[in-house]
Amino acid sequence: MKIITLYESEETLIKKALKRDAKAEEKLFKRHAPRMLSVCRNYISDLHYAEDVMITGFTKVFDNLQRFRFEGSFEGWIRRIMVREAIDFLRSRKQMQFTEVEEAHFISIDADPDDFDTDALQMMIDSLPDGYRTVLVMYAVEGYSHKEIASILGVSESTSKTQLFKARKLLQNQLSNQKTTAHGQEF
Amino acid sequence: MDKNFEKELGRKLNERAITPSGNAWERVNLQRERQPKKNTAIYWIAAVLILGLGTTLLFNAGRQAEITHEVVEVKKIELETRSTKTTLEIIEPMEVATRPSDTEPKMIEQVPSTTAEPKQGVQETLTIASAELTRSPADKKITSKIPLTLESAKKTDPNDVDLLIEIARKEIAAGRGLSKPTDANALLKASESELDESFRSGIIENVFKQKRIRVAFGNN
Numbered sequence: 430m431k432i433i434t435l436y437e438s439e440e441t442l443i444k445k446a447l448k449r450d451a452k453a454e455e456k457l458f459k460r461h462a463p464r465m466l467s468v469c470r471n472y473i474s475d476l477h478y479a480e481d482v483m484i485t486g487f488t489k490v491f492d493n494l495q496r497f498r499f500e501g502s503f504e505g506w507i508r509r510i511m512v513r514e515a516i517d518f519l520r521s522r523k524q525m526q527f528t529e530v531e532e533a534h535f536i537s538i539d540a541d542p543d544d545f546d547t548d549a550l551q552m553m554i555d556s557l558p559d560g561y562r563t564v565l566v567m568y569a570v571e572g573y574s575h576k577e578i579a580s581i582l583g584v585s586e587s588t589s590k591t592q593l594f595k596a597r598k599l600l601q602n603q604l605s606n607q608k609t610t611a612h613g614q615e616f
Numbered sequence: 617m618d619k620n621f622e623k624e625l626g627r628k629l630n631e632r633a634i635t636p637s638g639n640a641w642e643r644v645n646l647q648r649e650r651q652p653k654k655n656t657a658i659y660w661i662a663a664v665l666i667l668g669l670g671t672t673l674l675f676n677a678g679r680q681a682e683i684t685h686e687v688v689e690v691k692k693i694e695l696e697t698r699s700t701k702t703t704l705e706i707i708e709p710m711e712v713a714t715r716p717s718d719t720e721p722k723m724i725e726q727v728p729s730t731t732a733e734p735k736q737g738v739q740e741t742l743t744i745a746s747a748e749l750t751r752s753p754a755d756k757k758i759t760s761k762i763p764l765t766l767e768s769a770k771k772t773d774p775n776d777v778d779l780l781i782e783i784a785r786k787e788i789a790a791g792r793g794l795s796k797p798t799d800a801n802a803l804l805k806a807s808e809s810e811l812d813e814s815f816r817s818g819i820i821e822n823v824f825k826q827k828r829i830r831v832a833f834g835n836n
Contacts, residue, residue: 550625
């Protein structure tokens with residue numbers, strides 16, 4: 430005897446969750462929580478803190494569910510809440526500091542991400558200062574423009590650009606070191 | 617090349633999924649349960665405060681209305697007619713009336729009181745809440761009321777008249793009555809008009825009897 434679980438569309442689940450259906454809320458949480466924890470982990474190097482931030486983020490998601498207008502994707506809406514929650518967390522711990530750079534030079538990273546697994550990439554990103562990492566993740570992973578980043582972080586556009594420039598420079602150094610180490614191990 | 621690197625980096629990190637701890641959903645529920653309690657407590661406190669404030673304001677407003685109703689100035693105007701004397705009491709509000717009904721002149725008719733000071737003729741008391749007696753609407757009301765009260769005076773109970781006479785006697789005995797000089801002849805004529813023939817004939821008979829007795833026993 431097979432038990433077939435019927436797939437409920439996201440819209441149905443959201444409408445049920447709007448009526449305080451606990452099961453629908455739990456289903457939505459389980460469906461999106463792994464991705465959202467990854468989003469929080471991009472910004473926060475400690476996984477436990479990242480989970481705390483994700484839980485707070487989901488609390489806000491369900492409390493403000495009536496504000497979701499079914500215009501864009503639900504995942505995108507939750508993701509924006511998570512990003513803001515993670516930034517607020519970094520701000521509250523005064524971990525985010527932005528150092529000004531006079532001129533943002535263009536730095537090319539001569540490396541292929543496929544050469545590195547996700548954990549190795551995450552470790553490299555974690556090693557960046559919080560300000561650099563935040564701007565890099567917002568720009569490269571979330572796809573925000575410098576204008577949007579400046580607005581969300583409360584900095585100037587040029588600051589956002591210089592933070593990205595520094596992040597790239599540091600990543601370049603790390604990747605070239607990794608390559609050298611890998612080549613050395615081959616010989 | 618770096619654009620591709622960032623693109624690939626984004627793709628890799630976006631595809632990643634990290635399984636949260638087993639009690640994550642319970643923690644979300646716990647956090648949600650905590651928040652509404654705080655909110656409802658605030659709402660309850662606010663509601664109680666508003667209710668208390670509203671009750672206090674209503675209570676004070678009621679008291680003010682009572683006070684304004686009580687503070688009035690009473691003016692007495694005596695209207696003399698041929699046979700009666702009518703006292704009108706005009707109540708003027710001391711403060712500016714707040715309710716529209718207060719601005720309207722009111723006429724309150726009082727039942728003729730037995731304790732009122734007895735004067736010549738019938739006395740009636742009318743209470744009028746009005747700013748001026750000379751106002752045409754108020755005037756009309758007064759003039760329309762006076763004949764009614766005079767008619768009602770004609771139907772006065774004899775017991776009431778006796779009581780008024782008794783009070784008048786006491787007043788005279790106390791030296792407070794008859795402030796004006798009285799015309800004795802007029803009083804005699806008035807009393808004579810009230811007397812019937814039987815009373816007069818009784819007096820004449822008595823006078824004759826006294827004369828007969830004197831005649832029988834002599835002038836001493």
